[in-house]
Amino acid sequence: MKGLPLLIALLLITMSAFVSGLLVPQLLPTRPSAPLHLIFAVGILPLILGAMSYFVPVLTRTRNPSSWAMAPALVALLAGGLVSFSLFYDFTLYPFAAGIGVIAVIWQIGWIGARKKAMLGKPHPGLLWYQLALVALLLGLIAILAGHFFPEHWAATRRLHLHLNTLGFIGFTALGTLRVLLPTTGHYTDPEAGIWLIQQWPWLVAGTLLIALGSALFAPLSLLGLLFWLRPLILLLKGLLTTHRQATWQPHGATTPLAAAVTGLLLLILSGGAHSLGLLSSAQTTQAFIPLFLLPLVTGAATHLLPLWITKAQQRERELQLRIILGQYSAWRTGLFILGGVLILLGQTWGLLFILLGLAHFVLLVLRVLFKRNHTSNQKT
Numbered sequence: 001m002k003g004l005p006l007l008i009a010l011l012l013i014t015m016s017a018f019v020s021g022l023l024v025p026q027l028l029p030t031r032p033s034a035p036l037h038l039i040f041a042v043g044i045l046p047l048i049l050g051a052m053s054y055f056v057p058v059l060t061r062t063r064n065p066s067s068w069a070m071a072p073a074l075v076a077l078l079a080g081g082l083v084s085f086s087l088f089y090d091f092t093l094y095p096f097a098a099g100i101g102v103i104a105v106i107w108q109i110g111w112i113g114a115r116k117k118a119m120l121g122k123p124h125p126g127l128l129w130y131q132l133a134l135v136a137l138l139l140g141l142i143a144i145l146a147g148h149f150f151p152e153h154w155a156a157t158r159r160l161h162l163h164l165n166t167l168g169f170i171g172f173t174a175l176g177t178l179r180v181l182l183p184t185t186g187h188y189t190d191p192e193a194g195i196w197l198i199q200q201w202p203w204l205v206a207g208t209l210l211i212a213l214g215s216a217l218f219a220p221l222s223l224l225g226l227l228f229w230l231r232p233l234i235l236l237l238k239g240l241l242t243t244h245r246q247a248t249w250q251p252h253g254a255t256t257p258l259a260a261a262v263t264g265l266l267l268l269i270l271s272g273g274a275h276s277l278g279l280l281s282s283a284q285t286t287q288a289f290i291p292l293f294l295l296p297l298v299t300g301a302a303t304h305l306l307p308l309w310i311t312k313a314q315q316r317e318r319e320l321q322l323r324i325i326l327g328q329y330s331a332w333r334t335g336l337f338i339l340g341g342v343l344i345l346l347g348q349t350w351g352l353l354f355i356l357l358g359l360a361h362f363v364l365l366v367l368r369v370l371f372k373r374n375h376t377s378n379q380k381t
Contacts, residue, residue, distance in 0.1 A: 004309045006070045010050045011302055013077070015363055017043030018295065022356060032283060034087035039290060040165065041080030045101075045137075047298075048173050049073035049108055051305075052130055055177065059124040060115045069111060075104035095148045098141050105138045125197040129176025132205060136168025156216035163212035166289060167229070171265070172204065174297055178258055179236070185254040185304050186247040192239065200232035211272065222276045226269055233266045253327040257300030257334040264292030264338060271345050284345050291355045292341035296334050299362045303327045306369065322369050326362075333358040 021039035024030060050073035053065055083097035112131060116123055140161045147157030179197055183190040210225025240248045240259045248259045268289055274280045307322035336358035343351025 004054075006067070006073070007050050007054060008306070008309055010047045010073060010077070011298075011306060012366075014043035014047045014298060015359075015366060018290070018298075018359055019356075019363070022290070022352060022359070026352070031087050034084065036286065037080070037084050037087055039294070040170075041083050041097075041101075042077065043080075044170060044294065044298075045080055046073045046077040048133075048170070049076050049104065051177075051301075052108065052112070052173070054305075056112055056115055056127065056130065059127040059130075060119040061121070061123075062115050062119050072104045072108040072111065075107065076101060079104060095145060098145045098148075101141045102138065102145075105134055105141065109134050109138070124180075125194055126176045126180055129172050129197065129201060132201060133169045133172035133176070136164045136172060136208065140164035140169065159215040160212050162286070163208065163215055166286075167211060168208045170294075171208070172201075174261065174265075174293075175204070175232070175236070177301070178262065178297075181301065181304065182240070182248070182255060182258055183244075185258060185300070186244060188244055188247045190239070190244070196232070196235065200235070203228050203232050214276070219276050223273060226273045226276070229269050230266075233262065233269065236262055237266060249331070251329065251331045252324070253330055254300045254303035254323070256331045257296040257303070257337075260334045260338060261293050261297040261300060264296055264341060267342070267345070268292055280345065281347075284347060288341045288344045290341075291337040291344065291351075295337045295355070295359065299333065299337075300330070302362075302366070303330065306366070310369070322372065325369055325372075326365050328365060329361070333361050 017039050021035040021043070024035045024038065025032075050070055053069040053073065057063065057065055079097045079100035082100065083094050086093035086097060109131070112127070112134070116127065140163075143157045143160040143164065147154045147161070150157070176197065179193050183193060207225040207228030210221045210228060212225075214220065214222030214225055240262065248255050250256055268285065271280055271285045271288065275282055275285050303323060303326040306326060307319045311319040311322065336354040340351035340353070340355035340358070343349075343354070
């Protein structure tokens with residue numbers, strides 16, 4: 001795939017966004033949303049769109065895409081940079097950033113639709129999850145634009161934007177990918193994966209809409225939405241904790257952080273219920289979303305995918321060596337993320353120290369892998 005160097009660059013940008021988004025609030029007075037958008041809009045959004053361009057040809061059994069398939073991700077990166085600039089320096093620019101984001105999402109939806117039309121037979125059920133995720137993102141961006149034109153409804157549209165982006169866009173993309181990626185990284189077969197993807201998306205769509213609307217209009221709807229979300233998550237975790245326990249929970253490798261991301265998401269859903277009952281602040285839940293879900297998810301996925309992206313097809317042994325490096329002590333690293341996230345949920349901001357320690361360890365491993373790649377290339381030259 002010609003876009004692989006861009007995917008690697010987007011992963012590095014995401015790592016940088018994590019570090020800066022976690023450190024900036026400790027060093028500078030900012031809007032609470034500014035460092036979060038560094039992580040979500042500059043890091044996660046472009047990376048997810050780029051990763052979709054990698055996975056969609058597999059899900060549709062179509063040819064490898066050209067570099068142009070990465071264009072929506074780069075447009076999203078531009079939107080993310082602009083919205084971050086607006087939140088740090090000039091708030092009047094954020095509608096333009098949201099508009100650029102809408103263009104990126106519509107472009108991505110159109111590209112996936114064209115891929116689906118070009119394929120023979122039915123697509124993998126995971127493709128629908130990507131399409132639903134993009135629709136949620138589009139609705140979230142439209143909501144924040146509506147808040148600009150109708151400022152009297154700003155609080156409600158901002159809550160819609162937050163939940164449609166986190167649970168809708170990131171949640172659907174992540175779970176749709178994890179249901180396939182977990183058996184791959186754990187080296188086990190899971191005949192239930194396709195069935196789960198087909199059966200569970202209506203529950204999550206309904207739950208996401210209820211949570212988003214409840215947060216904006218009528219809080220009891222959110223509690224009902226949380227119940228809808230619990231069913232698919234519990235079914236997924238049940239297999240990870242019973243049938244596939246030995247293959248999943250390992251001291252090293254990609255599978256443990258990926259499984260822990262599912263566990264962290266369950267904790268976040270439950271904390272959302274506590275927030276609806278007035279037991280937790282929304283800021284605590286939003287901030288905990290990063291260590292409890294995003295960091296295990298991204299580090300686990302990168303452990304498996306980065307070696308695949310930086311090696312050639314015939315370099316299987318080297319790919320495995322790099323994967324071993326990135327997966328070193330992943331259980332301990334993930335434990336630091338989860339511990340830090342739980343402390344933040346409890347209002348203990350010093351939990352950030354554990355999060356930064358785990359993130360620093362992974363960043364060093366990524367740099368080691370990239371240096372090893374460049375060193376090998378120079379030796380061949």
